[in-house]
Amino acid sequence: NAGVTQTPKFQVLKTGQSMTLQCAQDMNHEYMSWYRQDPGMGLRLIHYSVGAGITDQGEVPNGYNVSRSTTEDFPLRLLSAAPSQTSVYFCASSRAPSGEETQYFGPGTRLLVL
């Protein structure tokens, strides 16, 4: 298993540009989520999904959209990038959303918005 994969690893955007961060998992996990991590801080939940076709907002959803058309993929879209969205983005998955399930994290995407 490749686990949780994220692309790209690095990205530089100009203010106002849009882009999609890709996340995929090959473990047939139902639950997937996106986090951002700013320098020196913990992770903050952006959006999550408990299964294909179902998404919901986390702590900091503004400026981001998600969709979950398949179990494997959970892309994160930045509609109009802003410098405040400069961060490291992590995708995670787990077998089920319940608390006893372990979450597995991807390697992260480092995004710089100029």
Add this chain to the structure above:
Amino acid sequence: DAKTTQPTSMDCAEGRAANLPCNHSTISGNEYVYWYRQIHSQGPQYIIHGLKNNETNEMASLIITEDRKSSTLILPHATLRDTAVYYCIVRVARSSASKIIFGSGTRLSIRP
């Protein structure tokens, strides 16, 4: 989900046991205690979790107090590779979405 409180930083000598405390005084009966760590620039890594009994695996031990209001993660023989930020998290075990809410964690430094 209950909130957790951890010291901002700790250090430990290589080869000694590292004991990382966590307070979760508002934890409820159906919440699990999870520990993750994040080595510089990498994604968080699962370490261990428990509900009310002490747990041990190949990486660490988790000691939960009887009232469940605090816990301690123990790395029995710390190495330089254990230098990381350690996050203590509580999560509700239910069928609907159970979000992981990360705090600031404890920055553990292992000195040679």
